Amino acid sequence: SALTQYLISMNATKEAEAALQQEEQEVFKAADANKDGEVSNQELESFLAATIEADQDLKTSLLEVHDMDSSNSLNREEFSKATSAIAWNHYGGYGYEHHSS
Secondary structure: OHHHHHHHHHHHHHHHHHHHHHHHHHHHHHHOOOOOOOEEHHHHHHHHHHHOOOOHHHHHHHHHHHOOOOOOEEOHHHHHHHHHHHHHHHOOOOOOOOOOO
């Protein structure tokens, strides 16, 4: 029935959202090298160098645009928005891809 299909669809959506949140958390943990809950400029540079080819202007811009609390580092929410911006620009909007070394 339509209700069953809707419920199946809603469950799949919730599972996809949970998987995305888990992936975002893992990416943030990977970038937060000193595990202080913030991704500093240096950590961001190291993370971007290890995952994509990003020039200095992109790194600086990401920090300037997404550092909403002016802490000179990115908290988890700010980092998530920054990586979404990277994905959109670098991968044509098709999602974040973590390239492990």
